[in-house]
Amino acid sequence: MPLSFTGPAVATPAIGRDLNGDLSLLVWIVNGFMLAFGSTIMLGGALADQFGRKRMFRLGAIGFTVTSLAVGLSPNVLIVDLLRALQGIAAALTISAGFAAVAQEYEGPARTRALGLLGTGFGIGIAFGPLIAGALIGTLGWRSLFFATALAGVIILVAGVPRMRETRDPGATGIDFWGAGSFTAMLVALIFGIMLGPDRGWGDTLVVALLAGAAILLISFITIENLQKRPMLDLSLFRYARFVSVQALPVAVAYSFIVPFILLPVRFIRIEGMSEMQVGMMLLPLSLPIATIPFIAANIARWIPSGILAGLGLILAGAGVLLLALVPVGSAPTAFILPLAMIGAGAALPWGLMDDLAISVVPTERAGMATGIFGTMRVAGETVAIALVGALMAFFVTGGFDMKSAELPAGFANVVASGGLDEAALLAPSIARAAAAEAYGAAFRNTMLVCAAITFTAALIALVTLRVRKPKPVEEAVMLEIGA
Template sequence: MTRASPDAARSKSLILAAIFLVAVTIPISFTGPAVALRSIGEDLGGSVTALAWIINGFMLAVGSSVMLGGALADQYGRKKIFTIGITGFTLVSLAIGLAPNVLTLDLLRGLQGISGALALSAGFAALAQEFEGPARTRALGLIGSGFGIGIAFGPIIAGGLIATLGWRAIFFISAAAGVLILAIGVPQLRETRDPGATRIDGFGAATFTAMLVTLTFGLVEAPELGWAHPLVIGLLAFAAIFLIVFIAIERLQVRPMLDLSLFRYARFVGVQALPVAVAYSFVVPLFLLPIRFIRVEGYSELQAGLMMLPLSAPIAIVPFLAANLTRWVPSGMLAAGGLVLSAIGIAWLAAIAPGASTFAFVLPLLLVGTGAGMPWGLMDDLAISVVPTERAGMATGIFGTMRVAGETVAIAVISAVLAGFVGGGLAGQLPDAAVGEVALAVASGAFEQAATLAPGLSHAAFAAAYGHAFHMTMLICGTITFAAALITFVALKKPRPARKRGRGRRMMEIEA
């Protein structure tokens, strides 16, 4: 760059600050509403499924849009797409704060997720253009800590706002953050794009979105309707068809939105295993525990936010520390070791029955949060490192999609599994026709609604069914996390030094 060094340093600092604020704000948009579900339901009403879409809709929109956002940023410019994303996020957040009913809120949450996805993809791609080498690793580690701060303090902020100003204030705060990002970051961004980008892969984007939407809908509706219901079977079948069509389309593209050839490389596959593991070890508890603390354990929203600190606070610190530890310890080993810690913490958490003391949760949650924090700040740099810098938008799009779409699917899958285990525990005590609806209410912690549907069962019966289901579900999450740790260790282990002959063919074997 030709700007004077002090000006360049100041500009980079402001860009980093703006994207850091994006990284803080987007997680709050996830964790805040998760804490606010009870308050939103009391204010606006709505069924258990409708309230669940406040979370699922946002995650689904982000997951289905982040890869398209990367492609748009590559072709039309990172600054332009970042500006559009943040502007949309700000306006929609303001509108959500004024939503008159749950249906409107659900629809606006989808628009908020799309806008956030555009900002995330373009922001990360822009950051990759501003920083290189170790500086980029440290910058992305700091962004990882930003996500951690949003996650760590999001529940507390939400709980405090609900107690003082009401749940709507959560979204007004997000809108205010968007205004600040537009003010300090956008004027400093350079307009960059991929010079080799051609047209947008519209058919690929459409089929991928259709796949993710039908899959998520099927998983969300299955606990209430039953897995054998024609609608559920149809949704899951269409999801499989859309996936096959998407893969076929991507194989025919000259510049695909998702470069499937990258999956031939073990290190790239290993990188994609990281967000899957974090989804089941960290994001799923982050979604389930506020429901348990508020609706099952009887805590207030603010108390639930404080209870989440041992899980979420390490994410605000550990990613940045892990990024600096890569000077001495390979990234793959750090990431795999962290996932093993998380798996142990999840197994410990599975053993805690409803009604346990507050302190019983502290150590296992701290172990899960610390373990998840190890790969958290390394994942983005690893994802970008396996492709040329000019295709950073594509890399962040692929990885962001795996990350957020994986989290969306993980929440839907685990919610369905939890309801399934609850239904299994109540099956002999209820008519078959009522099991699905009651199980969904109990899995959501809505024991009062479950009592209305099944007046013959006591609160203790619901708590026992929930406790067993939570135990089994957490064991499944722990198993998935440990398996991903093994994949990560094998795939991301430091490669042997390449021989001089053919060394140019090892472009993808960049050390983590």
């Protein structure tokens, strides 16, 4: 499953070359999946509680397997985009049902170990996903990446699903379709508004309508949830100040870790001229710490408050993002090693602590709902971050030329922001390729500076508001046993 998150970012340039895809469609290979995943994971959990975790896990795994196979057989980028969105929905259903099934099956320290083992799997997948993707694409082509995930889905269906026990929430009274619908529509409107803004202009009627509609839908969602006897998201938890503060952690991880993870493959391949295999190697300093450091952090948290550890990690990650911003286009590959290692190590500290922090700052009886809200906010925040950073890149590209945005060809800023220097030359022959590359480099630098500022702000929030450690039994801190 993690390969479907990390691999397509590496595969996008190869897909574009093979299918002659327009850059405006290629961005949806990642964005479409994240949007569909982020907007339906909350509904997936509700469906699993209502109709059975095993049943929904099986349905999601089947959908994920079929869509993975179909993406590998796709004839054009538009079909890839649509199938990736369906794959995101299937992944949301699989993950939400799977985590709910594990949480129901185990209790106490056993649940901690089981959920930690799931986190281990995801960490390993994220750590080695780019390398695996680069190797597959470089040797067998981009389609092999999706065939590999389809094969993994078949193995899960054959070997894993039959061993699951069916469970459901006996207190489930139905699906909050109004809440789920308003939340999904809000996120879709917001993402589309952000992504269309740079090209059409922020004063464009459609862009304004989408952003205003997102605000109205957010208010509607809050109203709907407050009126529900059994809300999908109990928003009363936001009355706990420290629970609100915890939400800053996934925001920081999104801008310090997820954003570079998405942007760097484009830069490495389209701007720096690297191969997919080289990209997989280049991303190892960024991704490898996720597979190891969270276990260490979980044990250190027995003596040092998790909030302090998370804040210190974000300071390290923010410093790494600052250094990354200072690496100019055309630099030697070794110039990226230290910044990426700092980002990876820094983001890995809160990575394994965030979920427990979200639970520890609310009453014990609200832990389940706190987990659901935090997970939803985390995924939705990553989706919004990717869209916002794309818009920021386009904005800074426009500012890199001595002309008004209205004088640039339509779509030019987005094309350069996506690393499409050849396409940019076709759109604006009067603009030299070197000038476009320079504008991309400046946009990347400025965008990383914004991401660093967000990360440092979140670190400050964590250090100030999450200093106090909630005492817990020693036996819960056994994460190293999982790694062993």
